[in-house]
Amino acid sequence: MIPVLLVLVLAVILFGAGFAVQALWWIAAVVLVVWLLGFVIRPAVSGGKRSRWYRW
Template sequence: MVPLLLVLLLVLILFGAGFAVKALWWIAVFVLVVWLLGFVFRPKARTGRWYRW
């Protein structure tokens, strides 16, 4: 019974990690799109940068 519970626990952990990784990929794609749009729609300032680094 214990090995079966351990396998089920492992499956649940891997399923949760897979979902988290997929969510992180979508967040990364969204941030990349926002970053690229920042270059397209940047203000016509002297420095030409839309961020303050």
């Protein structure tokens, strides 16, 4: 009985980790798209010069 429970717990842990990794890939893809759009869609500042959309 204990080996069956250990296998079930391991399956639940691996399923949860797989779901978390998949969710992190989707979040990373969205952040990448927003980051790339930031280079294309930038607000113009006075003088007609384009500024950076981030502050580094």
